[in-house]
Amino acid sequence: MAKGDPGSTTRSRRAAPRSRKGAVGDPELVQLLTPDGERVDSVTGPDGTVYRVDFTDEEYRGLYRDLVLVRKLDAEATALQRQGELGIWASLLGQEAAQVGSGRALRPQDMAFPTYREHGVLYCRGIDPIMPLGLFRGVDQGGWDPNEFKFNMYTIVIGAQTLHATGYAMGVAMDGRTGTDDGEAVIAYFGDGASSQGDVNEAFVWAGVFNAPLVFFCQNNQYAISEPLERQTRIPLYQRAAGFGFPGVRVDGNDVLASYAVTRHALDNARHGQGPSLIEAYTYRMGAHTTSDDPTRYRIASEVEAWQAKDPIARMKAFLEKQKIADADFFAEVDEQAKRESVHLRERVLAMPDPEPTSLFDHVYPHGSPLLDQQREQFSRYLESFEGSAH
């Protein structure tokens, strides 16, 4: 599915009146698959855009497979952390649909700038899920060549990557790579908490001024560690975009179909030269902020349960079952594959070698530094001085 273009979104050029909406649901929330697994044929966003998807059965099954795999690999990483094999883990549990939907909406030429939680997007980009685990295991700092994978390194400093994405998107436009169907688009992921950072708002300014081919994708998982959304904003986050002069839309982030449709539409607008937009994927962080966190200190069980009922995978499964797009064999096979891949991941994590001590001096500068050469040499000699001793 990553290669084709099955989902289609059409924009009604004459903006529809504000009150017009799709068949069901909250006019402020684009949804194409209800928590019960009912399909909505199409839905109209606040600016009159009509969102719909038109997947083949195989593609629907593919999305389900993605969701299950991504959740399973994430659970495996959580388990690895519990067993001391990772230093920390930031789980995506609950956010699979937002990530798979948006990740699959990317075209091969598109570039993504993740936070530290976009394991699902990474997976959809076709990237080996082992890649970020070096960071969380502490054997490296998670580095890879962003251009090789069209996927930037994880960014931990909240919001910083949104400016990088904006600059990159400016470069896309400067390269003349927008304005056509095969133009490039850029997506910047960030969280609800990040929306308060100066950097993120500067990115909004820049993207607007330079009409950058950029989609701001905010996963509003309702919390920034312990702080609920009300500590970041008093109005829905998607409305922030209007203040900077570009469209914003809130999508049901637990609905993989709507997440796909909305993102694909926004990316295509961007690649066609229509500039930036903001997507707020309304979702929920079902687990802890990271494995270091204890969410029972700041939120109540009933809230978590209410969101459990909106689970992104359960609704997709219900849909596939109801529509007879998939049968028990299929679900079993997917679970089997998920298990296989997670075992494989685990094996490879355990096999990750610790870095050489002196590797800490590598790659500080492309052109090196005499100071570091000296420190490396002294440290090597120092280490050698212990050789043969009990140290």
Place this chain on the structure above:
Amino acid sequence: MAKGDPGSTTRSRRAAPRSRKGAVGDPELVQLLTPDGERVDSVTGPDGTVYRVDFTDEEYRGLYRDLVLVRKLDAEATALQRQGELGIWASLLGQEAAQVGSGRALRPQDMAFPTYREHGVLYCRGIDPIMPLGLFRGVDQGGWDPNEFKFNMYTIVIGAQTLHATGYAMGVAMDGRTGTDDGEAVIAYFGDGASSQGDVNEAFVWAGVFNAPLVFFCQNNQYAISEPLERQTRIPLYQRAAGFGFPGVRVDGNDVLASYAVTRHALDNARHGQGPSLIEAYTYRMGAHTTSDDPTRYRIASEVEAWQAKDPIARMKAFLEKQKIADADFFAEVDEQAKRESVHLRERVLAMPDPEPTSLFDHVYPHGSPLLDQQREQFSRYLESFEGSAH
């Protein structure tokens, strides 16, 4: 006028439809006095607020006097700079109405956070205009006790003061000083360029989340040094507020009456506990950015001329004349006073003593520092070593 409450603004609680507007002019621009000096009785803002003022003749004359005095003192400072008596000067030429209107709208208990250009607001606060000249002459860093004057020190780092204003306003609320007619309100001044800074947008976030009693007053003078507004935003700046969940309004910043009405209304809302709002005072920087700047490099004469026709003082004068609120004697007397005050200012600037060399060690820390004591002592000894010599 500073003490009374002559201007009244009433808010129609049921928001009027978007298209409804006052008697004349641009629906997006609140104006009560046209460039030709015609009074508009009342005007309805984008959110349905009806703005009007109801000044006595004496108060109208008072506003005129403020405008003239402020312009004259500013011109004097420019002249002083040209003669080498000031290191630099940031002129308010063209922005008198925005500053006098908003400055007079402040009640005595209100607190203002200026940039480096709010000489007019400072004047309206009843502050001696000599006060900031130490900064521009280079004899000190412009400091005074903000609480004594209810007017913060000038802030040169673009946007930084908007966060200070927000924190101060949070403190006002924490002190229980909102919610009544004599509650306190805070006003934060900044420019169109500043709207791009992370700090300013973080201030918007904070003010919204904490419902701070704060008016963001943006003087959009169309330029940030050489950069025109389009480099900061692609939509009108007042609309930024909507993205953060509070009202924004654009006022004719060359119209002292509208500037007063809009600011008074916003301040009163704030003091009553209704939270922050943004005012964009649409105006023009008639002169250079500072005396160091050469605006002919980046803007054309015809643009300046077009704005000349909207001069804030000329229109007020035309109004006073047409309505026979003031006669030639009055205008002559005001000019006379302006001249007197500017001569007086000049004399006092010339008399400003240079600081003592060792004063540079003063007031680094309230509780001092042994390192500085030592440096001061060594430096004093060093200076003494030259005494009697040719140095």
Place this chain on the structure above:
Amino acid sequence: MATETLTIGKALNVGLRRALENDPKVVIMGEDVGKLGGVFRITDGLQKDFGDQRVIDTPLAESGIIGTAVGLAIRGYRPVCEIQFDGFVYPAYDQIVSQVAKMHYRSRGKLRIPMVIRIPFGGGIGAVEHHSESPEAYFSHTAGLKVVSCANPQDAYVMIQQAIASDDPVVFLEPKRRYWEKGPVDVDAPLADAYPLHAARVARPGTDATLLAYGPMVRTCLDAATAAAEDGRELEVIDLRTLSPLDLGVVYESVRRTGRAVVVHEAPSNVGLGAEIAARITEECFYSLEAPVLRVTGFDTPYPAARVEEEYLPDLDRVLDAVDRTFGW
């Protein structure tokens, strides 16, 4: 005298509680300081007891935290800001160096910004990037700021209260890897009688060489001194406590006796505190030095991946190796 055994983390928590009790103008603000009690639980229970106007969960933006705290200070409050981790203080850097540090000076002494900026700092906890930084040089080089670090529970308890009571803006560096170390704390002794905030102190007397450290490295140096003593070498350990201004009187006195000094910190060497201390010792004790002042520090690389941080961080062996080198000069 009520002595309790507390961890450094708990001592800070009790000290903060004391400060909130003693002065209604003290407010704590930062990310997750409320219900969660901070990611290290240093503010645990405080919002519950003092309310969310005294212990304020802020939006996620560090410049906003410090910038609004400046405004609160102008309003008469005494804000105590928590920066969640060392690596996240930089978005607030402008507000700290251009506003907090300069307000008093610019106002010719008329305005005070009695603010404390608490930062858990340093490495050794196996964290991912940006969670193990030692930014003290950036603040110590900035005139107008005072910078301190505590190294034991008693100091943690007292110094945090002194910092809050001080009208100087204070960057308060907490040795995060030592949060869980225990020690006795006299929770009743009056603050007025306490050892001064801006003073160094001999943590272990010795005669043969002087070790200088602060925060997390004090423990490392004390361990090194214990090990050295077994080899018959008596090392004096000085806990600097105040990083800006430095209090070097006791250091000069020590080095004049021992003739040898080693400065230890986690931060990179280049243009770090160690350089300043070495330069000043050399100036003051030029004729007493048997060897140049040596530095044992983090290397001049970004803080590395957790699995090599033990190599990056100064430890007992590297400290003793440097001491040996001063004897071999």
Place this chain on the structure above:
Amino acid sequence: MATETLTIGKALNVGLRRALENDPKVVIMGEDVGKLGGVFRITDGLQKDFGDQRVIDTPLAESGIIGTAVGLAIRGYRPVCEIQFDGFVYPAYDQIVSQVAKMHYRSRGKLRIPMVIRIPFGGGIGAVEHHSESPEAYFSHTAGLKVVSCANPQDAYVMIQQAIASDDPVVFLEPKRRYWEKGPVDVDAPLADAYPLHAARVARPGTDATLLAYGPMVRTCLDAATAAAEDGRELEVIDLRTLSPLDLGVVYESVRRTGRAVVVHEAPSNVGLGAEIAARITEECFYSLEAPVLRVTGFDTPYPAARVEEEYLPDLDRVLDAVDRTFGW
């Protein structure tokens, strides 16, 4: 060889022009760099000739300038960012120290950020606050950044091109008070043959003591050396040129000959470059030193009001006073 007489400002302008000509990936960005040509006119005429996609007027936000430049660098561009004044670099501090400085390291060498951050720095122009800062220590302490400063038109012309051609992120400090100083510039000599970017150089040979400076203080030291020569004392002046990494080989060589060294910079003394240089010289030349390395610097106060900046800034007299003191040790 086409030698022209240019000011430092003009030499930078011509150097930037050359860089834009030679590599289509070079882009200049910052506040007012376009039509206005920058407040110091260093980019004068460049937007006119290269268009507004190569010379980009940005929104007014320094973090945005550096942050988007990182993105442009990832995209394959070579951004040259102008920070309008030294005091306005701090809003970008997070992007510089946590992103620019660390990207190469984090990517294990797979990503390069060939960015130049140009900053007119230092005082002496009678400006208001925040316009006269010397922030070099903040950057030099940061691993992953390189920091250089030029002191004459020839270096200005060559070094800016070398910095742009380098794949290392370079903080390029321009001595703003010297922008108008003139000197000969060979505008045709090939860059490949030029003196290396990260190398110090003897600016004036001497035998009796060594003066170390960079940027604006090189001129001050040369003047001091001229004055000292009249008194019969030959001072060697070394222009450090590269502040991080420091290139101290030539310095050690000099100090071993002279036995005396004075470091001069405008930045405050405490934890400044002078401390690092003094510490290293002491370590390397311990037995050659007749006196401790002395520092002549700005004081540890915020940069003061313009009318006392001459007192604040090191000048010929203060430099010579320090030299005298090294002789009196």
